[in-house]
Amino acid sequence: MPVSHTLDATDHTGLVIIGTGMAGVGLARALRRLNDRRAITLISADSGDDYSKPLLSTGLAKRLLPDQLAQRSAAMLADELDARVMRHTHVEQLTPATRTIRLSDGQLLGYDTLVLATGAAPQAPFAIPESLSRRFFTVNDLDDYRRFRAALDERPARVAIIGAGLVGCEFANDLHAGGHQVTLVAPESAPLARLLPEPLGAALGSAFQDAGIQLALGRKLVDISAGSDNAVRLTLDDHAILEVDLVLLATGLAPRTALADAAGLDISRYGVTVDRYLRSSNPHIYALGDVACVTGVNAMYVQPLQASAKALAATLAGTPTQVSFGAWPIIVKTPLLPVVAYPPAASVERWRIEGEGGDMTALGEDKQGNLVGFALTGGCVRRKVELSRAAPVLLG
Secondary structure (H helix, E strand, C coil): CCCCCCCCCCCEEEEEEECCCHHHHHHHHHHHHCCCCCCEEEECCCCCCEECHHHHHCCCCCCCCHHHHEEECHHHHHHHHCCEEECCCCEEEEECCCCEEEECCCCEEEEEEEEECCCEEECCCCCCCHHHHHHEECCCCHHHHHHHHHHHCCCCCEEEEECCCHHHHHHHHHHHHCCCEEEEEECCCCCCCCCCCHHHHHHHHHHHHHHCCEEEECCCEEEEEECHHHCEEEEECCCCEEEECEEEECCCEEECCHHHHHCCCCEECCEEEECCCCECCCCCEEECHHHEEECCECCCCHHHHHHHHHHHHHHHCCCCCCCCCCCCCEEECCCCCCEEEECCCCCCCEEEEEEECCEEEEEEECCCCCEEEEEEEHHHHHHHHHHHHHCCCCCC
């Protein structure tokens, strides 16, 4: 089936999925595996190409060009799913009372069932001067990645990464592997502060430094200006000055809830509020992936997303199924020092840390000494399966 760019105003489609990331496409695939033959329309704000988002932060090390990360074009995806795929299309308004959505060109599209798989958007914590904006990047989809790779211009570049969380650390490792000069800037004292107790984060920082990645941790950006030879000058709060060619913002994501909020759906700061069936406050609208807050839990990771797509497909196909996340340890793609983390399911009374150097195990325990989470580095990542079986399930 060809890719569709426009619709007749009277056209109605059974299932409409807003978003063609892993959540939206995963749901459509799961439905087809269940032999559900309903009409499906997928609406994509970007190119609609089918790709694996985790590969965006490993493309340089693997010497893959952006187009090589795309497993299928939007047209191929439409053929595979026997679905309509609308590329570069934005949804301007959702009206639950009439079960319609208004597209950016003013057209209306009706639905029987709507699924919000709109993901999360990068957050910029500071204003970027317009004259320098073309030097600043976020990478949240394949189109973003294409622009970023084009700016690297096939030559070694000086890149400042603002943010030392999961995205910042993975891109730091990958850009370094690609031959670029990387500086990691963040207010935290160690990388991955939200996932790792400080000794393990410090071990990752040491591995980065030993490889030649520069660290500016415990530092905040206070000024942005033009530098020499078309560089960007970044001034930090300790008066240090960095001159770089490009800046990659890795300062966190926020669920894209504006459309749902304007439509009167229940939302929170953690996403569109849904129950264990992934149903929103409107019985005909569901949400999954990074935009969904499932009974108070927002898990922006691959394994919960896949579990959600499978459960929602079963529900929509006629077998109501509550989602269960199970144990979902996070594998951080930092080959300079392998890292696995399982965020604590409850408050941590203490971290019991074993090992030394880069090979460390951190066991998060509650007041009774029960395991509530863990973190592993180096050779200790082999304990992932063992500890995942012992750890509590966040949403079982």
